[in-house]
Amino acid sequence: MIFLSQKDIETLFSQLDSTVQLLRNEIDFSYLEALTESGSNLIEKNIPAEMKNILSPATADKLTEIYQGVDTAHTEPEDIRKSLQLAILKGLKEDKVQANHQMTPDAIGFMFVYFIEKVRDTSLKKMRILDPTVGTGNLLSTVYNALATADIEVEAEGIENDDLLIDLAAMATKLQRQNVKLTHQDAVQDLLVDPVDLVVSDLPIGYYPVDERAKTYTSAAKEGHSFAHHLLIEQSMKYLKPNAFGLFLVPKLMFETPEAASLMKAIQELGYLQGMLHLPKELFANEQSQKSILLLQKNGDQAEQAKQVLLGNIPDLKNQQSMLKFMQEVDNWKKENL
Missing domain, CATH: 3.40.50.150 (Vaccinia Virus protein VP39)
Structure with missing residues (x-):
């Protein structure tokens, strides 16, 4: 298993955040909705066909490139949790969640x-x-x-x-x-x-x-x-x-x-x-x-x-x-x- 440093955790957050922004540029998602979609895509290392049909080819290619460049399969779960936490905290603030x-x-x-x-x-x-x-x-x-x-x-x-x-x-x-x-x-x-x-x-x-x-x-x-x-x-x-x-x-x-x-x-x-x-x-x-x-x-x-x-x-x-x-x-x- 790979243990990440704090810098690596922040890099994984940055990758997640980039995919969220790419999705939101073209689809009317809240931050947390886009994060849920993007995290699910990251698990599959791909974008579902129905989502690809909505996105421009350039955005779909960029997202796929990011997903395939992230190695979560060999990363410690606790490091993944910390990266997700940074993204969720940003989403809770941006979406003004109760x-x-x-x-x-x-x-x-x-x-x-x-x-x-x-x-x-x-x-x-x-x-x-x-x-x-x-x-x-x-x-x-x-x-x-x-x-x-x-x-x-x-x-x-x-x-x-x-x-x-x-x-x-x-x-x-x-x-x-x-x-x-x-x-x-x-x-x-x-x-x-x-x-x-x-x-x-x-x-x-x-x-x-x-x-x-x-x-x-x-x-x-x-x-x-x-x-x-x-x-x-x-x-x-x-x-x-x-x-x-x-x-x-x-x-x-x-x-x-x-x-x-x-x-x-x-x-x-x-x-x-x-x-x-x-x-x-x-x-x-x-x-x-x-x-x-x-x-x-x-x-x-x-x-x-x-x-x-x-x-x-x-x-x-x-x-x-x-x-x-x-x-x-x-x-x-x-x-x-x-």
């Missing part, structure tokens, strides 16, 4: 990976992962690549309700040669998903519009619309195998709302709240947008409530001394509680 559709930043993705390494069953050489709100697929791919690097055979599923985002995720996971099944649906509905060893999710924040469906959930609001992120946490817990963990990106103040009691009841029916770590405030624009990583465990014969729930603030990731101290505290917590 906040709930933004990509999970790498700093948060890597903290997910860190906690997964601490809590996962190390005897498992094969793992099934579910992301019920997969979006562009960046968080799922970050976790997938980290586990695959640890010589774990990974099988993943992602659920997404947005047409464009699931198309992006499909393109990105195929380009990274990942074993991922994606389903286009509302994740609060019943899912055709076999039990999984791990759930990861950057939860969309807001109200769920279908009250009749929400009422079937323990975490539903007593009156009015229910929080979608509450319902999705409860839903995710149902698809975890016994003793398995779920990690969720949630609002920092989630348990300080009036609706928190019904969410806690749902969690306690299905498993245990084992931790909640507040991410560094430097990662967020303001106090209202601050997030935390919620660590839940499904009930089972080897699961019990931690004597001390892992609570606290993750220090500034650039502060090496503080991070080392924090990691030691997490190690101590694991020894005493899991």
Whole structure:
């Protein structure tokens, strides 16, 4: 496999970006639509006939030349992910995509990976992962690549309700040669998903519009619309195998709302709240947008409530001394509680 330097990653991004601009010069695509099309063409190293019929011969030839000059088949999936991330970030900005559709930043993705390494069953050489709100697929791919690097055979599923985002995720996971099944649906509905060893999710924040469906959930609001992120946490817990963990990106103040009691009841029916770590405030624009990583465990014969729930603030990731101290505290917590 070929490992790319940061310069090479930026070169691959530049090649992707060039193909996007070539497509947009002749077709009325948004940036992300063109990126989805171009990434799919890159997988095939060619342009489909129906697309060639729309493009001028010069543009079709230039695109084909770029696609055939990019060697993704022998490039590390994580390097491909980083290049795609640069392109998707540019597209999200250019297309003015709503906040709930933004990509999970790498700093948060890597903290997910860190906690997964601490809590996962190390005897498992094969793992099934579910992301019920997969979006562009960046968080799922970050976790997938980290586990695959640890010589774990990974099988993943992602659920997404947005047409464009699931198309992006499909393109990105195929380009990274990942074993991922994606389903286009509302994740609060019943899912055709076999039990999984791990759930990861950057939860969309807001109200769920279908009250009749929400009422079937323990975490539903007593009156009015229910929080979608509450319902999705409860839903995710149902698809975890016994003793398995779920990690969720949630609002920092989630348990300080009036609706928190019904969410806690749902969690306690299905498993245990084992931790909640507040991410560094430097990662967020303001106090209202601050997030935390919620660590839940499904009930089972080897699961019990931690004597001390892992609570606290993750220090500034650039502060090496503080991070080392924090990691030691997490190690101590694991020894005493899991």
